Amino acid sequence: MDIFLQLMVSGVAVGGIYALIALGFVLIYKATSILNFATGEFMMLGAYFCYTFLVLLGLPVIPTFLIVMLCAALLGFLVERLILRHMLGQPTISIVMATIGLGSILTGLAEILWSSDFKSFPQIFPRAPIDLGFAIVRSNMFYGFLISITAVIVFSLIFKYAKVGIAMRATANDQMAAYSMGINVRSMFTLAWALGAIAAGLGGVVIGNIGGIQPNLGQIGLKIFPVVILGGLDSIGGAILGGFIIGVVENLAGGYLGPYFGGGVKDLAPFVLLVMILMVKPYGLFGKREIERL
Amino acid sequence: MHIGNFKETYDADEAVFRTPTVRWWMGALFVALAIFPFAADDYLLYMANLTGIAIVGALGLNILTGFAGQISLGHAAFVGVGAYTSAILTTRLGMPFLLCLPLSGLMAAALGVIVGAPSMRMKGLYLCIATLAAQMIFMFVFIHWESLTGGIRGINVPPPTIFGLKADTEFKYYFVTLPVVILAVAATRNIFRTRVGRAFIAIRDRDISAELMGINLFRYKLYAFAISSFMAGVAGCLWVNFIKIVTPEHFPLHESIRYLAMIIVGGLGSVLGTIFGAIFMTLVPEILKNILSIFQAMNPTAMSYLFPLQSVVFGAMIVGFLVLEPHGLAEIWRRMKDFFRLWPFEY
Amino acid sequence: MGILEVDTLSLSFGGLQVLSDVSLDVSEGRIFAIIGPNGAGKTSILNCIGGFYRPDAGRIAFDGRDLSRVSTDRRAALGLARTFQNIALFHGMTVLDNIKLGAHAHLKTGLLASVLYWGAAHHEEMQLRREVEEEIIDFLEIEDIRNLPVRALPYGLQKRVELGRALAMRPRVLLMDEPVAGMNAEETEDMARFILDIKEERDVTIILIEHDMNVIMDISDHVAVINFGRKIAEGTPEAVADHPEVIRAYLGEKKG
Incomplete structure (x- = not known):
């Protein structure tokens, strides 16, 4: 089996999951202009919700999925209502720090509720690896990819065509104008947080299913930044493409450079790529530069 | 309002300590700082040294982020650069501490300027994430450039010798930390009495009109990065000579966040707030840890639930201040002063 | 030769033509007013002079010196100062x-x-x-x-x-964008007095954008009228006020 193809395929598979989590990030950013540094923790909690209902309470798979989405939405709703709503008009750094602080709180709570022990999911999908002909994929990876891509497509369609999606985009574009058109800007903010949390939570379910969960799972969330910056913070298409690029790049770097530089290369490569992209295109590959006025 | 506070010269009006009352209190503070080491035990002195080092580092970050408005998620990396520079200069070249101190700062400043260079083209959140990347890349270098940094085992450093005296106890090191803290505070105050400091604030408030007022944005953003990482480097040098070992795990992203938490809790764009914030964010987690260890002694199994409480409290302090008192401890202090200034004649 | 010369200036954003071939010649020591309907491109002219916008074509000369290669912050050092329509103080x-x-x-x-x-x-x-x-x-x-x-x-x-x-900023030329907008009568009078004093006591040339026609008639020496990014008239305040193009731009076409 060709090692390059193998790395590419696992890169694309992981990339699909990154795309989903990044989507959770961009949905919130587009509607509210807030960088959610707690995206990783949302993801981690999604995984724990899933673990709780699936393993501890023994619910079947499909109801568990629905309940996890509901819980994630509730989480997003609460975060917006209890914290971010009170911070309108504060400087960027304060809002960034609020989401970082939130991440710390959520990590601590998860550790108290579920302990810091490693937990693994039961086998939901058929165990046999999937042979694509040119490469072999682990079954969890394969089905995880399918779930992620389906979710990404559904979210994108909602954002593009559904009435709430259009209202959210209008809000993102011009809050004052949206407000005067009768759109309830505040409930759009809440909705964006709920949807963003659902996307990140689902990403957590997929990741937890592949590699098991621990409270520090949220650290994977840091990888979202290369992904979203690559695509430009406000571009959904960019976030999806960015997800795939980062997935492939980190797998290639891990496969080819890892033997020379040690294990950290795989995690570092996305950030090096990020710096290189920002040098050339300071607003990412697809981000818009705003025309400033005086 | 002060009553009966008239100045006869502009010089008197621009002085840092403007009234006799303030000068009296400052005198009292200096006396207290001088007596403190003779009254305190080793543990308190240990905490005092850590707090002092945190003040120097946090001042640097507040200049960059609080005053000049450039967000940095990589401040700990520059503290690390200073620490490694000092450790390497001491162990390889046998350089004296008093030379290592400025050189650590300069090394960090040089790297800070390189990281800050893209700030001309990037703004706000994009810059914030670029500094996050810098944090990751520096950490990688600390861990993997083993021939220079000693990898994860790090570098051991002998206690520093200054004017023939070995600063090998908490007590003696206090007299190393304190002057550096005072110099750092004075330097920061000075910057904001001149056009350089005004330019920083102008860039934070409205960068476009700052440029139309004749401020070269690129130069002043680089100045802010240079000063900020210089102070971080000095803090790193103080740190490594105090702890006597440097390893990569001292400078993770979480440490950068801790510095940000100090300036948020203390007050963005406030020198006094920086000091309060550094003290608060050093002492409160420590006090919490001590309380938790009392519980642990009573009930060892409870620890697995209590230990994570530290990250909950850390996060809650940040979020709590941001939601309830966004201007931080500096603002609380100002209100307290206003209250007592006219007390008991409030009305 | 004026202290500030704007020669066939053009500016566009995307497909939108903001300024087309605008030329102004500002004599030293005068108050030069620019008037015109909202959105005509007046502020854009000041932004080009100050260096915030880079024009697509045309030339701006300050005291005989071409400004096109002078960076925004250096222009301030040369003596170009500015006040803003939406006050831009450092809060x-x-x-x-x-x-x-x-x-x-x-x-x-x-x-x-x-x-x-x-x-x-x-x-x-x-x-x-x-x-x-x-x-x-x-x-x-x-x-x-x-x-x-x-x-x-x-x-x-x-x-x-x-x-x-x-x-x-020790200006030689002061660019003022709507200095009396939103002010009451007394504040307007104070501001007009300040502007005249600055011109007379400090030898500062003033370029002024304003909608208040009373102020324009009272203090300006020369008026240029901008509409849809073009200069449609220019002259003394009295001459401009009677200019048919100007009346049409402000009041619209007469029907019938």
Whole structure:
């Protein structure tokens, strides 16, 4: 089996999951202009919700999925209502720090509720690896990819065509104008947080299913930044493409450079790529530069 | 309002300590700082040294982020650069501490300027994430450039010798930390009495009109990065000579966040707030840890639930201040002063 | 040869033509008013002169010197000062610091000197303080608010502080974007008096955008009318006021 193809395929598979989590990030950013540094923790909690209902309470798979989405939405709703709503008009750094602080709180709570022990999911999908002909994929990876891509497509369609999606985009574009058109800007903010949390939570379910969960799972969330910056913070298409690029790049770097530089290369490569992209295109590959006025 | 506070010269009006009352209190503070080491035990002195080092580092970050408005998620990396520079200069070249101190700062400043260079083209959140990347890349270098940094085992450093005296106890090191803290505070105050400091604030408030007022944005953003990482480097040098070992795990992203938490809790764009914030964010987690260890002694199994409480409290302090008192401890202090200034004649 | 010459200036954003072939010749020591309907491109002209926008074509010369290769911050140092339509003061600073900031380009204190402060930097700051007090704060009658943060001030005073900041830039040409917009009659009168005093006592040339026709008729020496990014008329205030193109631009076509 060709090692390059193998790395590419696992890169694309992981990339699909990154795309989903990044989507959770961009949905919130587009509607509210807030960088959610707690995206990783949302993801981690999604995984724990899933673990709780699936393993501890023994619910079947499909109801568990629905309940996890509901819980994630509730989480997003609460975060917006209890914290971010009170911070309108504060400087960027304060809002960034609020989401970082939130991440710390959520990590601590998860550790108290579920302990810091490693937990693994039961086998939901058929165990046999999937042979694509040119490469072999682990079954969890394969089905995880399918779930992620389906979710990404559904979210994108909602954002593009559904009435709430259009209202959210209008809000993102011009809050004052949206407000005067009768759109309830505040409930759009809440909705964006709920949807963003659902996307990140689902990403957590997929990741937890592949590699098991621990409270520090949220650290994977840091990888979202290369992904979203690559695509430009406000571009959904960019976030999806960015997800795939980062997935492939980190797998290639891990496969080819890892033997020379040690294990950290795989995690570092996305950030090096990020710096290189920002040098050339300071607003990412697809981000818009705003025309400033005086 | 002060009553009966008239100045006869502009010089008197621009002085840092403007009234006799303030000068009296400052005198009292200096006396207290001088007596403190003779009254305190080793543990308190240990905490005092850590707090002092945190003040120097946090001042640097507040200049960059609080005053000049450039967000940095990589401040700990520059503290690390200073620490490694000092450790390497001491162990390889046998350089004296008093030379290592400025050189650590300069090394960090040089790297800070390189990281800050893209700030001309990037703004706000994009810059914030670029500094996050810098944090990751520096950490990688600390861990993997083993021939220079000693990898994860790090570098051991002998206690520093200054004017023939070995600063090998908490007590003696206090007299190393304190002057550096005072110099750092004075330097920061000075910057904001001149056009350089005004330019920083102008860039934070409205960068476009700052440029139309004749401020070269690129130069002043680089100045802010240079000063900020210089102070971080000095803090790193103080740190490594105090702890006597440097390893990569001292400078993770979480440490950068801790510095940000100090300036948020203390007050963005406030020198006094920086000091309060550094003290608060050093002492409160420590006090919490001590309380938790009392519980642990009573009930060892409870620890697995209590230990994570530290990250909950850390996060809650940040979020709590941001939601309830966004201007931080500096603002609380100002209100307290206003209250007592006219007390008991409030009305 | 005027002190400021704008020659066939054109500017567009995307497909939108903001300015087309605008030429202005501003004589030294005069008050030159630019009028026109909202969205005509008046502020864009000031933005091009100040260096915030880069024009697609055309040339701007200041005192005979081509500005196209002069960076925005250097233009301020040459003596181009500006006040803004939507007041652009620095909200984190006091009135005094805002005004001092205006002098930035004329000061010398560098990074190291500022850290050390005592000596050259201190001397420079004291001199600046004296100059600001005697020549700006006295003149604008804002002694009692000098140590207040600007965000606490009412609108009319903020406009005055912004003028003070522009004066601290030691301008040779002062670009003013709607200096009396939103002011009551008394504030407007004060501001008009300040503008005339600045012209007469300090030899500053003033380029002024304004909608208040009374102020324009009272204080300006020369008026240019802009509509849809083009200059449609120019001359003395009286001549411009009777110009048929101007009447059409402001009042619309006469039907029938």
